[in-house]
Amino acid sequence: MDWSDYDAALFDLDGVLTPTAEVHMRAWDVMFNAYLRDRGDGQEAYTDADYFASVDGKPRYDGVRSFLASRGITLPEGTPEDGPEQETVCGLGNRKNAAFGEVLRDEGVTPYPASVALLDRLAELGVAVAVVSSSRNAPAVLGAAGLADRFEVVVDGQVAAARGLPGKPAPDTFLYAAEQLGVPRERAVVLEDALSGVQAGRAGRFGLVVGVDRGAGAQELLDGGADLVVAELDELVRP
Ligand SMILES: O=P(O)(O)OC[C@H]1O[C@@H](O)[C@H](O)[C@@H](O)[C@@H]1O
Numbered sequence: 001m002d003w004s005d006y007d008a009a010l011f012d013l014d015g016v017l018t019p020t021a022e023v024h025m026r027a028w029d030v031m032f033n034a035y036l037r038d039r040g041d042g043q044e045a046y047t048d049a050d051y052f053a054s055v056d057g058k059p060r061y062d063g064v065r066s067f068l069a070s071r072g073i074t075l076p077e078g079t080p081e082d083g084p085e086q087e088t089v090c091g092l093g094n095r096k097n098a099a100f101g102e103v104l105r106d107e108g109v110t111p112y113p114a115s116v117a118l119l120d121r122l123a124e125l126g127v128a129v130a131v132v133s134s135s136r137n138a139p140a141v142l143g144a145a146g147l148a149d150r151f152e153v154v155v156d157g158q159v160a161a162a163r164g165l166p167g168k169p170a171p172d173t174f175l176y177a178a179e180q181l182g183v184p185r186e187r188a189v190v191l192e193d194a195l196s197g198v199q200a201g202r203a204g205r206f207g208l209v210v211g212v213d214r215g216a217g218a219q220e221l222l223d224g225g226a227d228l229v230v231a232e233l234d235e236l237v238r239p
Contacts, residue, residue: 001236003125006207008183009118010174012057013133013156015193015214016233017115018145020104024135025051027099032067035092043071052216057194059134059157059167060093080161100137109144114234119150121237130155130177132190134167153180169196171204178206191233198224210236 015021025048032046046067054070055063061080068075068089078088084095122129130153131138138156142148155177157167165172178188190201193212201209202225211221211229218229230236 002239003122003127006127006187006189008128008130008178008181008188009122010130010132010177010188010190010206011115012190012192012194012197013131013138013141014135016112016191016212017119017131017147018109018111018141020109020141021056021193021214023100023103023107027096027103028055028063030099031092031096035095036071039073043073048215052195052220056216057134057168057192057196059160060097060136061089062134062167064089064093064096097137104137104140104144109141111145111147112233114232116147117237118233119147123150128152128181128183130181132173132177133157134160134173136161153177155180168194169199169203171200174200174204174206192221192226195220195224198226201225 011017014024028051029046036043036046050067054066058066076088078086078090080090082088082091082094084091084098119129129151131151132155134157136157138154155173160167160173165176167173174190175185178185185204186207188206189208189210190206191210191212192198192201193214193216195216198209198211198221209226211226212233213221213229213231221229
């Protein structure tokens with residue numbers, strides 16, 4: 001890939017730089033299936049297909065709301081301060097977050113080597129880099145992965161909430177990151193593994209949208225707005 005056409009790379013985190021999309025997936029699975037069982041109203045089990053269709057890449061409470069809506073379930077919204085025992089959108093999201101936090105603490109995070117190779121190459125080329133993640137856990141994940149020092153700009157779920165920026169698939173968090181780097185959208189590349197993320201890249205009319213296929217499906221990512229799809233980010237190191 002010829003990086004001379006671009007001045008910035010805007011990276012999603014979970015599933016792009018670190019294998020933590022898997023950890024999110026498992027934590028959602030455990031929480032939603034326990035919740036559906038407890039309801040006792042004959043709902044079918046929550047599956048990975050539900051994750052990719054309704055939850056992947058979105059901010060925590062948007063993911064809960066989207067999945068419940070897909071099953072015709074409406075709960076009160078609650079507030080981000082809700083305890084995990086509360087049967088609200090925020091309570092369920094926080095229930096899942098407790099499981100995510102435990103795995104992060106117990107297992108740590110090792111970034112994808114191929115993604116680190118691309119970060120090294122971009123640093124050599126002088127291409128600016130930012131992290132744009134829906135997750136409120138992004139700073140903790142970056143720290144655990146030893147990547148925190150590499151990014152001057154991190155737009156995570158906390159930053160988005162504080163600034164009132166709508167989450168992916170809206171393009172606002174990516175646009176804000178490009179603005180923070182001082183790079184126009186057409187000179188910025190979005191790198192994403194989630195359908196909601198490539199949709200955000202497309203909606204923001206960025207210079208290039210790269211899909212990373214970690215399970216969402218190459219065709220789905222292309223249909224959602226990716227210009228190209230790779231299996232690993234070191235495919236973008238070579239000229
Ligand atoms: O860690 P948080 O704030 O609960 O954010 C959750 C979301 O964070 C995103 O980065 C993941 O791609 C989602 O799949 C995940 O559900």
